Amino acid sequence: MPIRIRGLWIHMAIIVLAALTIYPIVFMVVNAFKTGAETAASPFALPLHPLFNNFKLALQATWPAYRQSAFIVGVSVFGMLSSALLASYAFARLQFREREMLFYVVFGLLLIPPFLTLIPLFLEIKNLGLLDTPWGLILPYIAGGQAFAIFILRSFIRAIPEDLFEAARIDGAHDLRLFWHIAVPLSVPILITLAVLNVVGLWSDYILPSLVLNSAHETVAMAIANFVPPPQAPSINAFNQQLAAFTLSSIPLGVLFLFLMRYFVAGITSGALKM
Amino acid sequence: MAWSLPTPGSQISDIKKVNRRPGSGNPWTTRLIAYGFLLPTFAFVIGFSYYPAFRALIGAFTNWDGFNPPTWVGLSNFVQAFQDPIFLGSLWHVAVWTAVGIPLALIPPFIAAEMIFHVKSLRAQYLYRTIFVLSFVLPTVVSILIWQYIYEPSGVLNALLHVLGLTSLEHSWIGNPHLALGAVILMGFPWINAFNLLIYYAGLQSIPQEILDAAQMDGATGWDRIRSVDIPLVRSQTKLLLILSIIGVSQNLLVPLLMTSGGPGTSTTTPVFYMYQTAIQYDQYGYSMAIAFMLFAAVMVLAILNIRFFQSDTN
Numbered sequence: 379m380p381i382r383i384r385g386l387w388i389h390m391a392i393i394v395l396a397a398l399t400i401y402p403i404v405f406m407v408v409n410a411f412k413t414g415a416e417t418a419a420s421p422f423a424l425p426l427h428p429l430f431n432n433f434k435l436a437l438q439a440t441w442p443a444y445r446q447s448a449f450i451v452g453v454s455v456f457g458m459l460s461s462a463l464l465a466s467y468a469f470a471r472l473q474f475r476e477r478e479m480l481f482y483v484v485f486g487l488l489l490i491p492p493f494l495t496l497i498p499l500f501l502e503i504k505n506l507g508l509l510d511t512p513w514g515l516i517l518p519y520i521a522g523g524q525a526f527a528i529f530i531l532r533s534f535i536r537a538i539p540e541d542l543f544e545a546a547r548i549d550g551a552h553d554l555r556l557f558w559h560i561a562v563p564l565s566v567p568i569l570i571t572l573a574v575l576n577v578v579g580l581w582s583d584y585i586l587p588s589l590v591l592n593s594a595h596e597t598v599a600m601a602i603a604n605f606v607p608p609p610q611a612p613s614i615n616a617f618n619q620q621l622a623a624f625t626l627s628s629i630p631l632g633v634l635f636l637f638l639m640r641y642f643v644a645g646i647t648s649g650a651l652k653m
Numbered sequence: 654m655a656w657s658l659p660t661p662g663s664q665i666s667d668i669k670k671v672n673r674r675p676g677s678g679n680p681w682t683t684r685l686i687a688y689g690f691l692l693p694t695f696a697f698v699i700g701f702s703y704y705p706a707f708r709a710l711i712g713a714f715t716n717w718d719g720f721n722p723p724t725w726v727g728l729s730n731f732v733q734a735f736q737d738p739i740f741l742g743s744l745w746h747v748a749v750w751t752a753v754g755i756p757l758a759l760i761p762p763f764i765a766a767e768m769i770f771h772v773k774s775l776r777a778q779y780l781y782r783t784i785f786v787l788s789f790v791l792p793t794v795v796s797i798l799i800w801q802y803i804y805e806p807s808g809v810l811n812a813l814l815h816v817l818g819l820t821s822l823e824h825s826w827i828g829n830p831h832l833a834l835g836a837v838i839l840m841g842f843p844w845i846n847a848f849n850l851l852i853y854y855a856g857l858q859s860i861p862q863e864i865l866d867a868a869q870m871d872g873a874t875g876w877d878r879i880r881s882v883d884i885p886l887v888r889s890q891t892k893l894l895l896i897l898s899i900i901g902v903s904q905n906l907l908v909p910l911l912m913t914s915g916g917p918g919t920s921t922t923t924p925v926f927y928m929y930q931t932a933i934q935y936d937q938y939g940y941s942m943a944i945a946f947m948l949f950a951a952v953m954v955l956a957i958l959n960i961r962f963f964q965s966d967t968n
Contacts, residue, residue: 385772385773388768388771388772389772389777391768392765392768392769392772392781395765395768395843395845396784396785399785399788399843399845400784400785400787400788402788402791402796402799402800402803403787403788403790403791405799405803405809406791406795406799418807421808421809421812422809422812422813422816460693461693461694461697462694464690464691464693464694465690465691465693465694465695467690468686468687468690469691472683472686472687472690473680474680474683474684474687475680475684476684477687480691480695483698484694484698487698487702487703490702490703490706491900491904491949491952492904493904493906493925493928493945493949494705494706494709494710494945494948495702495705495706495709496906496929496945497929497932497933497938497941497942497945498704498705498706498708498709498712498942499701500932500933501708501719501938502701502704502705502708504719517697517700517701518701520697520701521697521698521700521701521702522701522702524694524697524698524702525698553686553690557690581792582793584793584794584907585906585910585929589933599794602794602795602798603794603798603911624795624799627792627795628790628791628792628795631789631790631792632790635786635789635790639783639786
């Protein structure tokens with residue numbers, strides 16, 4: 379009997395902690411459906427008459443930012459993975475004398491913390507005339523993702539059996555064909571994993587975009603942080619509309635996690651990440 | 654996160670075959686092809702990673718308004734920094750943040766992991782893990798801004814204190830220079846970081862059953878077992894999280910930037926925020942890069958110390 383009581387106690391403690399942990403999400407969603415007056419009266423109460431209009435106005439105010447973010451993230455991740463895959467093939471499959479040295483040049487990138495390059499990068503983008511263009515973010519994003527992607531892709535491509543390459547080589551295939559017909563198709567699963575990790579990171583990035591882009595070209599993270607309701611919106615509900623915008627901005631990552639949660643949790647808990 | 658690492662066997666056969674592979678007689682041809690494959694990556698990382706890093710380290714020794722050419726000033730930016738009360742204050746703030754923030758990043762996730770691990774039903778364990786991981790869905794920007802609202806004078810925290818009848822404890826949490834730093838550091842209650850929780854949970858799962866059985870035979874249950882078995886056996890996880898947390902706290906620009914702008918006054922200004930502010934608001938790019946230089950050096954020293962600590966530990 380005492381064991382049962384102890385078990386119950388643990389369940390209750392976990393539930394309380396879990397509720398407190400996800401409270402910000404609950405607060406966001408619940409108050410996104412309310413009016414400003416209802417939130418002021420009590421931020422805890424449930425909405426009496428759920429106000430879907432907040433979401434309509436929020437989407438209206440942030441829609442251009444979704445298109446901007448989708449373009450920037452899409453092009454960046456595609457460019458980053460393409461060039462990382464090419465480089466990984468060279469590091470994994472080609473024999474040349476400078477290979478080790480050049481690999482350390484890439485590996486050394488992991489020692490450069492993002493804060494160190496933030497300000498000079500901003501000045502560089504400004505001098506190149508790329509302020510207020512998506513390219514001012516895409517080029518640094520492609521560079522920033524290289525080290526980690528190459529690190530992973532190189533060991534993946536190295537693990538492909540050499541027999542596959544040799545058979546194709548006997549048929550007269552050159553390296554570009556070997557890359558395109560063997561290395562690329564076999565790397566698709568790992569490319570998807572890397573793409574997801576990078577999409578998550580870039581989608582919520584705020585600091586560099588806020589320096590590079592003005593409000594006419596803002597990304598989703600900027601649009602929700604500096605939320606401006608559409609002109610016809612009732613300004614008394616501006617905060618609730620902002621919470622609706624927060625909720626909407628969490629949906630893409632929410633959907634991604636819905637499909638990949640099991641996979642993601644398994645990845646971390648498999649014990650691969652420890653020192 | 655499910656890539657397979659090359660097995661030792663495949664690597665060995667791989668090397669042998671590469672050495673006698675047909676059609677690679679001319680090393681210059683292979684070299685040319687390799688350089689072609691490496692060209693895009695090197696163009697990007699030299700242009701947008703190494704060049705700005707180099708500019709930052711060199712810029713630390715110059716006076717630069719970001720518009721006119723920089724002029725060489727030697728160490729004067731560093732001398733200026735150690736006479737600048739805002740910079741010295743920021744060092745104190747990041748020291749407090751680290752001293753409080755690191756235990757908060759490690760202890761609550763460990764406790765939560767222990768609690769979940771002690772639940773009998775595996776199905777319930779999976780459910781609880783999933784609920785905690787749900788917080789990943791919220792973009793960082795959103796969770797910071799929600800916490801900003803929780804701390805506002807008419808926000809959630811004061812409303813809660815009001816409901817509990819503790820009106821004398823109501824404060825303008827991030828508007829009061831004496832409370833702002835504490836409020837910013839304590840943001841995220843109950844501090845159960847999902848990533849850290851999963852790392853500890855994995856560590857507990859990897860403790861061999863024989864050790865747990867032996868501990869039980871010796872009568873070590875509950876707190877005794879946690880203290881004498883669990884904590885020592887998740888040391889490697891603790892070290893990993895320690896490094897990641899130190900790096901995370903020292904580089905945390907987003908929280909002061911979005912929540913407090915370093916204020917009120919300079920009460921929540923950290924070195925990395927001051928680096929941002931001196932460049933972006935005051936156009937003192939040389940001074941900003943000197944601050945970045947010192948922060949970079951500090952992070953490097955901490956990383957090296959950690960690696961040393963590791964090596965001596967594994968030997």
